[in-house]
Amino acid sequence: MSDQPEAQQSDPAKATTNVSGGVNANAEQINVGADVVGRDKVTSAGGHIVHAEPGATVIIGAEKKQPLDLSSEEEKATRKRIPIQIWVAVLGAIAVIVAALITAVGPEIVKRTPVPPPPMPSPTPSCISADDIIVTFHMLKGTSEIAALSSGETVSIEPDSLVYVQAEITPVTDRTLPPLECTWTNTGIATEGSLLHNAGCRIDYRSGRSVDAVSMQITQASCPALAPYPFFITPNP
16 A cells, blocks of 8 residues: 555535625526625615725715706796797787777867967057046145146236246046156247256246246057147236
């Protein structure tokens, strides 16, 4: 017999394999109709499935989409923005409505609007005539009236006397007289008598030693002047 030991034959059934998880199957035929899990079963609806050794650090991440923030000013403006076609349609409808109202109501407004009367022409001033008035000359010396003369009459006074003559103009009827102006003149028959002062329809007069004539003329604005109203002054003998 030989002294060398027989070589040890390995037993396949006793062979050891270091496997972490998994399933060892030894058969002539294997039918698998579902999942075969040797340790933990990981199910995922999406994303990544990672197999890692015990004690390993696993980081699974993906870019997260930010939700639409409708509170921002830009998004608010986007929600409020109205298409230009809508604005055009709205404005066109408004224009049609306004045109229809004008067509229906416009003629009635024109009919009901009162037409102002034409302006009245400026009244032509009513000019007075000599037949419309009475003129009286009141002659005063101091505060006493010494004569009341009508046109063409004569009065005698002391020579070199200072008198005041006031013309009174009264209407023949009850009509109201317009504003009138008096213009006095000394005819110059006697150079000694003279008009000293005149204020409207009143004069101051100094008599002379001979016959003198004083005349007054009445005028009205925008009307022809009336004929003069004279009276005569003679000195006492």
